[in-house]
Amino acid sequence: MSALEELKKYEEYIYRCIHCKTCRMAYTDDPEKIYPENCPAGKKFEWEAFYNSGKMWILKAILEGELDWNERVAEIFYLCPTCGNCQQQCENDIPTVEIIEAVRAVCVEKGLGPLPRQKMFGELTAKYRNPYGEPHEKRLDWLPSDIRNSLPEKADVYYFVGCTASYRIQNVALATVSVLRKLGINFTISPDEWCCNSPLLRTGQLSLAKEYMQHNIDVIEKTGASVVITSCAGCYRTLKVDFPRFVGKYDFEVKHSVEFIYDLIQEGKLDPSKFKKINLVATYHDPCHYGRHIVLRMEDRKKKEEFFEVPRKIIEYLGIELREMRRIKADSWCCGAGGGVKAGAPDFALETAMERIKEALETGAQALLSACPFCYRNLTDAIKAMNAKLEFYDLIELLDKAIQ
Amino acid sequence: MPVDPKIIEALESIVGPEYVTTDEVILASYVSKGIMGLEAQRADIVVRPKYVEEVRRILMLANEHKIPVTPVAGGLSGGYACPTVKPGGILLDLSRMNRILEVDTDARYVVVEPGVRCGQIWRFFRDNYPEWAPPIPDGAPPAATVLGDALERGFSLVTSKYGPQADLVLGLEVVLPTGDILRTGSWALPGAKPFYRWGLGPDFTGLFLGSQGTLGVVTKMAIKIVPHPEHKDIVALAFEDPETMQKVTLRILKKEVGVMVQGGNWWLVPTRMDHESKLPHDYEFWKKRGVPKYFMNFEIWGITKEHLELEKKIIDEEVKAAKSKGEVVDYWKLHPRQVASRLKKPNKIAIPYAKWRGAFLFITWYLPWKGLAEFMKICEQKMEEYGFAPVIWVASIEHGRECIGMPIVCFNNRDPDDIQRVIEFNRETTEIFLDKGWINYRPDAKIHAPAMYSRAQGYYYWLKKIKQLFDPNGIMHPGRLCL
Numbered sequence: 001m002s003a004l005e006e007l008k009k010y011e012e013y014i015y016r017c018i019h020c021k022t023c024r025m026a027y028t029d030d031p032e033k034i035y036p037e038n039c040p041a042g043k044k045f046e047w048e049a050f051y052n053s054g055k056m057w058i059l060k061a062i063l064e065g066e067l068d069w070n071e072r073v074a075e076i077f078y079l080c081p082t083c084g085n086c087q088q089q090c091e092n093d094i095p096t097v098e099i100i101e102a103v104r105a106v107c108v109e110k111g112l113g114p115l116p117r118q119k120m121f122g123e124l125t126a127k128y129r130n131p132y133g134e135p136h137e138k139r140l141d142w143l144p145s146d147i148r149n150s151l152p153e154k155a156d157v158y159y160f161v162g163c164t165a166s167y168r169i170q171n172v173a174l175a176t177v178s179v180l181r182k183l184g185i186n187f188t189i190s191p192d193e194w195c196c197n198s199p200l201l202r203t204g205q206l207s208l209a210k211e212y213m214q215h216n217i218d219v220i221e222k223t224g225a226s227v228v229i230t231s232c233a234g235c236y237r238t239l240k241v242d243f244p245r246f247v248g249k250y251d252f253e254v255k256h257s258v259e260f261i262y263d264l265i266q267e268g269k270l271d272p273s274k275f276k277k278i279n280l281v282a283t284y285h286d287p288c289h290y291g292r293h294i295v296l297r298m299e300d301r302k303k304k305e306e307f308f309e310v311p312r313k314i315i316e317y318l319g320i321e322l323r324e325m326r327r328i329k330a331d332s333w334c335c336g337a338g339g340g341v342k343a344g345a346p347d348f349a350l351e352t353a354m355e356r357i358k359e360a361l362e363t364g365a366q367a368l369l370s371a372c373p374f375c376y377r378n379l380t381d382a383i384k385a386m387n388a389k390l391e392f393y394d395l396i397e398l399l400d401k402a403i404q
Numbered sequence: 405m406p407v408d409p410k411i412i413e414a415l416e417s418i419v420g421p422e423y424v425t426t427d428e429v430i431l432a433s434y435v436s437k438g439i440m441g442l443e444a445q446r447a448d449i450v451v452r453p454k455y456v457e458e459v460r461r462i463l464m465l466a467n468e469h470k471i472p473v474t475p476v477a478g479g480l481s482g483g484y485a486c487p488t489v490k491p492g493g494i495l496l497d498l499s500r501m502n503r504i505l506e507v508d509t510d511a512r513y514v515v516v517e518p519g520v521r522c523g524q525i526w527r528f529f530r531d532n533y534p535e536w537a538p539p540i541p542d543g544a545p546p547a548a549t550v551l552g553d554a555l556e557r558g559f560s561l562v563t564s565k566y567g568p569q570a571d572l573v574l575g576l577e578v579v580l581p582t583g584d585i586l587r588t589g590s591w592a593l594p595g596a597k598p599f600y601r602w603g604l605g606p607d608f609t610g611l612f613l614g615s616q617g618t619l620g621v622v623t624k625m626a627i628k629i630v631p632h633p634e635h636k637d638i639v640a641l642a643f644e645d646p647e648t649m650q651k652v653t654l655r656i657l658k659k660e661v662g663v664m665v666q667g668g669n670w671w672l673v674p675t676r677m678d679h680e681s682k683l684p685h686d687y688e689f690w691k692k693r694g695v696p697k698y699f700m701n702f703e704i705w706g707i708t709k710e711h712l713e714l715e716k717k718i719i720d721e722e723v724k725a726a727k728s729k730g731e732v733v734d735y736w737k738l739h740p741r742q743v744a745s746r747l748k749k750p751n752k753i754a755i756p757y758a759k760w761r762g763a764f765l766f767i768t769w770y771l772p773w774k775g776l777a778e779f780m781k782i783c784e785q786k787m788e789e790y791g792f793a794p795v796i797w798v799a800s801i802e803h804g805r806e807c808i809g810m811p812i813v814c815f816n817n818r819d820p821d822d823i824q825r826v827i828e829f830n831r832e833t834t835e836i837f838l839d840k841g842w843i844n845y846r847p848d849a850k851i852h853a854p855a856m857y858s859r860a861q862g863y864y865y866w867l868k869k870i871k872q873l874f875d876p877n878g879i880m881h882p883g884r885l886c887l
C-alpha cells in the first residue's frame with residue numbers, strides 16, 4: 001500500500017476535526033489544572049498551520065484538491081515533535097500522531113521530506129544500524145569488559161539498551177545494568193541489537209522498519225527472555241506499539257526499567273523500605289513516549305491513572321520530595337526532542353526544552369527527574385543553555401544510588 | 405487572489421513582516437466549516453496585530469484600498485470568522501491581543517482583549533481571583549474567547565441566571581474602518597471606568613453585539629464577572645415528555661433557581677459517544693442504562709451549604725407538587741463523575757458530536773420558554789424525516805424568560821447528499837420557526853439571514869444604513885448577516 005493510500009485510511013478522522021482548537025491546551029480532565037498552551041509547534045511558530053487543528057484543515061484542503069502537496073506542507077508537518085498532546089486532548093478521538101506520521105511518509109514518498117538532517121540519520125541508520133553513525137561493533141563499548149564477556153546467551157530478561165543510551169547517555173545504561181546486577185536479575189544484552197527505528201518511523205522513513213524490527217525480535221527471542229526492559233521511552237513506545245503494528249505479535253513482555261522495578265516491588269521481590277533515602281527536592285518530567293503515547297491506547301481509566309503513578313511511587317520510595325509542575329502526566333509539556341525535531345530543528349527542540357526547565361524551576365525543585373535518555377539529552381542541553389541551577393537525573397540513576 | 409505587493413509591504417510595516425502572510429498553506433489552515441455554518445472562504449492574507457494602533461492602521465489601509473477585512477478572535481464559531489465571499493481579503497487574526505487588562509472586583513468587571521481565550525482567563529481567575537468567575541461560554545471549548553463569545557451574544561456558564569453573554573457587556577472599544585476609535589458605555593467619557601453600560605445617552609454597545617464583525621473591530625471589552633462560590637451541585641430531573649419538562653421546569657425557574665439550567669432528549673447521550681454504527685439507536689437500550697427520555701440539569705451554586713440546600717429544597721417542593729398533580733417527573737440520579745463532568749468549566753462536552761457521523765451543526769434558536777415542547781417536537785419530527793438522529797438541546801435564559809433551543813444535526817461532511825439534507829432541513833425548519841416568531845441566533849448567510857430579513861425589511865434597511873455610516877466603503881466582511 002502506498003503512503004498516500006495509507007493516509008487515506010485516516011480520511012474519516014481528518015474530516016472529523018471541528019476546528020475547536022482544544023488540542024493546543026493542557027486539559028485532560030481537571031479544569032483547575034487547565035493550561036492554555038501545550039502545543040510546542042504552535043507555541044513556537046504561532047501560525048494556525050502549526051497547531052494540530054490547522055494541520056487537519058490543511059489536509060482537508062489537500063484531500064479536496066484545493067491545495068497541492070508541496071515543500072511548505074512538508075515543512076509544517078515536520079516541525080512538530082509528535083508529542084501527542086493534540087491526540088490526548090481531542091474528544092473526537094482523532095489519531096493525530098498517526099496522521100502526522102502518515103503525512104510524513106507521503107512526504108518521503110513524494111520527495112518532499114524528511115528535513116535534511118533527518119534524512120542523514122536515515123542514511124546513517126541504514127549503514128551503521130544506529131542514527132548517530134557510530135560503529136555498530138562499538139555498541140557495547142560502554143559496558144565494562146568483564147560484564148560484557150559474561151553476558152549469557154539465554155536469560156529471563158533482555159535489556160534493550162537503545163542507541164541513545166548505547167552511544168550518548170551511557171550513564172543511564174550503566175546505571176540500569178548496575179541495578180539489574182544488584183537485584184540479581186538474570187539478564188542479557190546483545191551486541192547485535194539494531195536501532196528500534198523510532199527516529200525513522202517518526203519521520204516517515206519506513207523502508208527499514210520491518211527488517212529492523214524483525215531483526216530485533218529475532219535477537220531477543222533467541223535469548224529466550226520473557227521480559228524486555230528499555231531505558232529509552234522512544235524504544236519503549238516503538239517496541240510496545242509499533243512492532244506489533246509492523247511485524248505482528250512477539251513472544252515477550254516489554255517494560256520500561258522504572259516499570260520493571262515497580263513491578264518487582266509490587267510482587268514483593270524488592271523491599272523499598274531498604275532503599276537508601278535520597279535527600280532531594282525534585283520535580284518529574286513525564287516523557288511523551290513513556291506517558292501519553294502509551295495511555296492513549298489504554299481504555300481503562302484506572303489503568304491510565306496507575307500508569308502515571310509508577311514513576312511517582314518510585315520517587316516516593318526513594319524518599320524524594322516531589323514538587324509537581326503544572327503540566328504533568330497526560331498533559332505533560334514535551335521536552336521537544338521527539339519526532340525527529342532534535343536532529344531536524346535543534347533550535348526548536350532546545351527552545352521547547354527551555355520552557356520545560358522554566359516550569360521546573362518554578363516549582364522550587366533542585367532537580368528535574370525523568371525516565372528517558374533522549375529527554376535527558378535535550379533537557380540537560382537546555383539546562384546548560386540557560387545556565388540554570390537545576391540538577392538532572394534519570395530515575396534509574398537514583399535507583400542505582402538507593403539500591404544497596 | 406494575489407495581493408498587491410505594495411499592500412503586503414504596507415501591512416508588514418505596520419505589524420512586522422513575521423506577522424503577515426500570504427502563504428497558501430497557512431491560509432488553508434484558517435478555514436473552518438461546520439458547527440454553525442457550512443460556508444467559508446479562504447482569505448488572501450492573514451495579519452496578526454498586537455496593538456490597537458496597529459488595528460487602526462490596518463483598517464485605514466484596507467479602507468483606502470477597499471480590501472475586505474474579516475476579524476477573528478478565537479475562530480471557534482465554525483467559520484463565522486472566515487470570509488463568506490470572494491475575494492477573501494484580509495483575515496485579521498487577533499489572537500496576539502490576548503491581555504487581561506483590568507479586573508475590578510468592586511465594580512465587578514474584567515477588561516479583555518479579543519484574543520483572551522476561556523482556558524486562559526479561567527486559569528487566571530483560579531490563580532488570582534478564585535472567588536470570581538469570568539463569564540466564559542458554558543459549553544464552548546477552552547479555546548473560545550470571552551470577547552468573541554459575548555459579541556456573538558452566546559450563553560455563558562451563568563446565562564440561566566444573568567441572561568445571554570451580551571447582557572453582561574459593560575462597554576466596548578471599537579476601531580471603525582475609518583480609523584476612528586469609539587468607546588461605548590461609561591467608557592465613552594474620557595477617564596471614566598467601564599462601570600455603566602448605558603453610558604452617555606443612547607447606547608452604541610448593542611449595535612456591535614451580534615454584528616459578526618460587520619461594523620468594526622472590537623479591541624477591548626469590559627464584561628461583568630460574577631461570584632464564584634465553592635458550593636455547587638447538579639440536580640437532574642427526568643421526564644417522559646417535553647410538555648411536562650417545559651411546565652415543571654418553568655415553575656422552578658420562576659423561583660429563580662439555578663445558574664445554568666439545560667437539558668434535552670436522550671439522543672444527546674449516545675451521539676457524543678461513538679460512531680452511529682457502533683451504538684444502539686433504540687431508547688429501550690439507553691433506558692436500561694438509566695438515561696431519561698427527556699431531562700433537565702439544574703446547576704446550582706450556593707454561597708453557603710445552607711444556601712445550596714435551600715435551592716435544592718425549592719426544586720424538591722416543585723417536584724413534589726408536580727407529582728401530586730399526577731405529572732410524571734423524577735430525579736435522575738447522577739454518578740458523582742457525571743456531576744463533576746457537568747460542573748466542569750470550561751469543558752469539552754459539546755466537542756465529540758462529530759463522532760456519530762463525522763460532523764455536526766448547531767442550529768440555534770431563541771424562543772419564549774412556553775414554545776420549548778413544540779420546538780422539540782418539530783425538531784424531532786423533521787430531523788427524523790430528513791434522516792438525522794433527533795438530537796436536541798435546550799437551555800433556560802434568565803430564569804426561563806426565554807429558551808435557547810438547538811437541534812444538533814450530526815451529518816456526514818464527506819457525503820454531498822447528507823450535506824444537502826442538512827440544508828433542506830435547515831431551510832424548512834427556519835420557515836416554520838420564523839412563522840412562530842422564533843429567532844435564529846447566529847443567523848447564517850444562505851438560509852437564516854435572507855429568510856429573517858425578508859420578513860423584517862424595515863429593520864434590515866436601518867441596519868444597512870448603520871453599516872454605511874460606520875463602514876462607508878463596505879470593507880468589513882458581510883458576516884452571515886448579508887450586510
Ligand SMILES: Cc1cc2nc3c(=O)[nH]c(=O)nc-3n(C[C@H](O)[C@H](O)[C@H](O)COP(=O)(O)OP(=O)(O)OC[C@H]3O[C@@H](n4cnc5c(N)ncnc54)[C@H](O)[C@@H]3O)c2cc1C
Pocket residue numbers: 018020439474475476477478479480481482483484485486498518541542543544545547548549550551552553554555556557558559560615616617618620621622623754755883
Ligand atoms: C463544541 C462547541 C461548543 C460550543 N458551545 C458554546 C456554548 O456553550 N456557548 C456559546 O455561547 N457558544 C458556544 N459555542 C460557539 C462558540 O464558542 C462561539 O461562537 C465562539 O466562542 C465565539 O468566540 P470566538 O472568539 O471563537 O469567535 P470567532 O469565531 O473568532 O468570531 C465570532 C464572530 O465574531 C466576529 N469577531 C471576532 N472577533 C471580533 C472583533 N474583535 N471585533 C469584531 N468582530 C469580531 C467574527 O468575524 C465572527 O463573525 C460552541 C462552539 C463549539 C465548537
Ligand code: SF4
Pocket residue numbers: 016017018019020021022023024052053056086089090091092094096
Ligand atoms: S483535532 Fe480534535 S481537538 Fe483539535 S481542533 Fe480538531 S476536533 Fe478539536
Ligand code: SF4
Pocket residue numbers: 023024038039040041042050051052080081082083084085086087096
Ligand atoms: S504533536 Fe504536539 S507539537 Fe505536534 S501538533 Fe500535536 S500538540 Fe502540537
